[in-house]
Amino acid sequence: MPAPPPDDQALIAASQRGDAAALDALARTHQARVYGFAMRMCRNAEDAKDILQDTFLGMVRSIRDFRAESAFSTWLFRIASNACLKKRRRGVHDPTPAQELSLDALMPRPDADGRPPEIPDWSEDAERALLRGELGGKLEAAIDLLPREYRIVLLLRDVEGLSAEETAEALDLSVAAVKSRLHRARVFVRRELAGYFQDTGRPPAARG
Amino acid sequence: MDKHQHEGTPHGPGAPMPCRALFERLSEYVDGELPEELCHHIREHLDGCGPCVAFAHTLKKTADLCRRLPAASMPPEVAADFQRFLTACLSQRKAP
Numbered sequence: 001m002p003a004p005p006p007d008d009q010a011l012i013a014a015s016q017r018g019d020a021a022a023l024d025a026l027a028r029t030h031q032a033r034v035y036g037f038a039m040r041m042c043r044n045a046e047d048a049k050d051i052l053q054d055t056f057l058g059m060v061r062s063i064r065d066f067r068a069e070s071a072f073s074t075w076l077f078r079i080a081s082n083a084c085l086k087k088r089r090r091g092v093h094d095p096t097p098a099q100e101l102s103l104d105a106l107m108p109r110p111d112a113d114g115r116p117p118e119i120p121d122w123s124e125d126a127e128r129a130l131l132r133g134e135l136g137g138k139l140e141a142a143i144d145l146l147p148r149e150y151r152i153v154l155l156l157r158d159v160e161g162l163s164a165e166e167t168a169e170a171l172d173l174s175v176a177a178v179k180s181r182l183h184r185a186r187v188f189v190r191r192e193l194a195g196y197f198q199d200t201g202r203p204p205a206a207r208g
Numbered sequence: 209m210d211k212h213q214h215e216g217t218p219h220g221p222g223a224p225m226p227c228r229a230l231f232e233r234l235s236e237y238v239d240g241e242l243p244e245e246l247c248h249h250i251r252e253h254l255d256g257c258g259p260c261v262a263f264a265h266t267l268k269k270t271a272d273l274c275r276r277l278p279a280a281s282m283p284p285e286v287a288a289d290f291q292r293f294l295t296a297c298l299s300q301r302k303a304p
Contacts, residue, residue, distance in 0.1 A: 020298040027294055031287065036280025049286055053293050060297060107231050108263070121262035123269035130273060139273055158274035164241070183235035190263075190270040 008072050015063045023063065027056045030073070033160070034080050040155055041084040043144060054083040070169060074162060078170040081152055099147045101184040106191060122197040135193075142192035146185055153178055154185035225253045227260055238268040 008029065014022030031052065038051035058079040066075050108117035129135040143151060143159075156167045157178070164182070168175045230253050236242050237250050254261050 023298060024294060031290060032282040035282045035286065039280050049289065052290055056294060057297060060301065103232060116259055119259040119262040121265050123265045126269050126273060139277065154274065158271050159277055161275065179236060186235055186267055186270050190267050193270060194266065
C-alpha cells in the first residue's frame with residue numbers, strides 16, 4: 001500500500017525550507033478550493049484563472065512568512081481575497097458595485113394597513129427543492145447579486161466554513177464587522193430565496 | 209413581526225424585546241454566538257411571534273443551504289494551465 005500523502009503541516013514545513021516539490025503539492029492540494037472561491041467571487045473563468053495564479057504566486061513568495069498560529073487555509077484565503085478584490089477594482093464592468101445593505105430596508109415591514117408582514121416558513125420546501133437539485137442555481141444566483149463586500153464574507157463564512165475570527169483575519173476586518181456583513185448578506189439571500197418560493201408558490205417540481 | 213413591536217415598542221409584560229432588536233441579532237442567535245441571557249429574551253419573543261419564528265427558521269436554512277453548496281469544480285484544462293504556470297514559476301524561483 002502506498003504511503004499516505006504528507007499532510008499540510010509537513011508540506012508547509014518543507015515549502016518553507018524551499019522544497020519546490022512540496023510547494024507544488026501544497027498548491028495542488030488547495031487549487032480547486034481557491035479556484036471555486038474565485039469563480040463564485042467573480043463569475044468569470046479568465047478572472048478566476050488569474051486569481052488562482054496570483055494567489056499561488058503570493059503563496060510561493062511569502063510561504064516563509066506563514067506562522068502556524070493561523071490556519072493555512074485562512075492565510076491562503078487572505079491572499080486569494082486580496083487578489084479577488086484587486087481584480088474587481090481593476091475590472092471594467094462590475095455588476096455589483098459597492099453599496100451598503102441596510103437592515104431597515106431588508107426587514108419585512110407591516111403592510112399599508114399596518115398588518116404584520118406575512119412570512120411563510122419555506123424551510124422544509126427548500127430542503128425538498130435542494131434534494132431535487134432545483135435550488136442550487138437559485139442560491140448561486142442570489143449570492144451573485146450581493147455587493148462584493150458582503151459576498152466575500154458570506155462565501156468565506158458560510159460556503160468555505162471559516163469562523164468569524166478567521167474571516168476577520170482573512171479580510172482584515174473586525175469580528176463585529178464580519179458578523180454585521182454576514183447577517184446582512186444572509187438576510188439579502190434569504191429574501192431572494194423567499195421571492196422564489198413566493199413566485200412559485202411551491203417549487204416547480206412540486207406543482208401540479 | 210407584530211405591528212407594535214416592529215418599530216421597537218415593547219408589546220407587553222414579559223416580552224420586552226421588539227422585533228427590530230431581535231432581527232438585528234438573529235444570525236448570531238442561529239449561530240449560537242449570543243450570551244444565554246440574550247438567547248433567553250429571544251426565545252421569549254419567539255414564543256409569541258409567528259412571523260419572527262418563520263424568519264428565524266428560513267434565515268437558518270439559508271445559512272445551512274450555503275454550507276451545503278457543492279464545491280465548485282475545476283475544469284481539467286484550467287488545472288493543466290495552472291500546472292504549467294506553477295512549474296514555470298517554481299523553476300524560475302531562486303533557491304533560498
